[in-house]
Amino acid sequence: MNAPPSGFSNPDRSLASRDAALPGLPWLLDNARLSELLGETVRVTRVRYKPGTSLLVAFRRLRNGNFEYGWAYTLAEPAAKLLRRESKSRSRGGNMRVLRPDPLHADMLVAVGGVEDDWALHPNLVWLREHGAERLGLKPRAAASLLAGSSVLRYKPERRLVLLAHQASTAVVIKTAAKPAGTGQQTHFLERLQRHGVPLLPQLGDAECLEHGISACIAWGGGDLAGLDDDSSAFTAGEALARLHGVPAPDWHAAGVTAQLQATRNMVSSLLPALEDTARRIEAELGSLLPDGSGSGPVLVHGDFSPDQVLVGDSEVRLIDFDRARAGSAEADLGSFAAAEETVLRASGGPSAGGPKTVGLTEGYRRAGGRFTQSGVDAWAAFRLFNGSVDPFRDRSPDWAEDTAWHLRRAKELIP
Structure with missing residues (x-):
């Protein structure tokens, strides 16, 4: 059996050893160490990492029979920023506090607080x-x-x-x-x-x-399409998506493909240097493929379409969360949905993107008059899989290094 690539056996420890600017990483990336620091059992649910600059995590804890959420934050110099925030939080009755995990490094600070202490919110x-x-x-x-x-x-x-x-x-x-x-x-x-x-x-x-x-x-319906085994609702969702794409396209656009690809490649390189070459190749291939308008002409797209953006109630559906709506190609939404389904299935590996729900979605989409090319769907599915390759790290999957590698392999397979 081949040995795993460098950094895969304990990716969190490997990451922390490479980022000397953030000595607080080992405490915030490890549930046990963060629990010890806080004096109660917590589980990290989400992270936002800026290499050499900061790490912000959300964590969950059980109190009085209910889950409560909080956050922890460490950053490189200047640490005085955290002390100023702590002082202001206290002045308004908040519970934010600044901790020093290591007595030998007094300048290493970790700020913690509850949701109500979230500085931006x-x-x-x-x-x-x-x-x-x-x-x-x-x-x-x-x-x-x-x-x-x-x-x-x-x-x-x-x-x-x-x-x-x-x-x-x-x-x-x-x-x-x-x-x-x-x-x-x-x-x-x-x-x-x-x-x-x-x-x-x-x-x-x-x-x-x-x-x-x-x-x-x-609140409406009995759940979203991601959690239901319901091919008929996938068909109905396809019809609804075709109606969305039939709305005249606006003149506003999202961030360019090139910028998104570059940001993902940079993060993959920071998290798992062994995958940097693979990420660069995928970035180059998708960068040359998608800006040429791969697929159909511009329509109004959802911008983040996936099974969990479709609520289901009896025989009806509702589409939700249009925060990223923009002008784009129809294949961008269809490919996004297919990639999200593949991320759950992990066993597809077929020549085309998606699984049973994607089949139902595209059938409903066609029936309602929607048009697309399969090569365009596959290309945009590869795009979402590539950009989503860092999500296992952000969502704290126990096997995030292997999950990231899978995203890249599958993205590579789907590039036409």
Whole structure:
């Protein structure tokens, strides 16, 4: 049996040994060491790493029978930034604290806090509690204890917090972002989609909520397509996607393919140097393939389409999360969906991207008049697989090095 590539046997330790600028990495990447530092059992659920600069992690802990979330942050010089934040947090009644994990390195600091202490989210969370919750239809009592009385569905430190809030028999999904809502979340844009028959969820709140990064809707359906074995719903989702692509394309675009490929290659190289050459080859091949307009002409695309962006209720579906909507090729959405399905299946390895749900999706898409090329779908699936190759590290998969290598192998196989 061949030995694993260098850095694969203990990738976290290997990474920490290479980044001398961030001596706090070993504490934040290891559940046991972070638990020891905090004095309670925690599990890291998400990381955001900037080589040589900073590491920010989200962690989960069990308190009073419920899961609570928090964050930990370490950065290179100047460490005084963390001390200033700690002082300001205390002045407003927060619980952020700065720890020194290693007595022999007093300048190595780790800041920790709860969701309510999140530096970027704090202003909008305060506004949500004091003003926004009532605008969403929640009663004052529910608004006052919003964080304590809600379940956290997703938390990405300094980016967004998604809550499931309950009031009587109604459940409301509330997303709080650090930045104001983008074009894809604006009321006029969503109303435009509805006029073209795209199945959406009615949005709660108003323009001021969106300005404070708050968007919300009533919880709907029995789950998303990612968690359901439902080929008929995949077919219906394909019809809905065709209607979305039938909306006249806007004149706004996302970040260029070249920039996204370069960012991914840089991160793969930092995380697993043994895969740098592979990443460079895939970057070059996709970079020469996709900017030429591979696939069909520009349409309005979802921008992050996957099975978990499709809610299912009986025989109906709803498409959600249009934060990344833009002009692009239809194959970008179809390939994104196929790649997301492959990431779950891992056993496909076929000549074309995707699995059973992708087959249902494309059949429904064709039936509703959608057009695409299979080579374009495969190319965009390779693009998503490549860019998603760093997600196992960010999501703290126990086997993230092997998972990253799989993403790259499969991306390479799908490049036409």
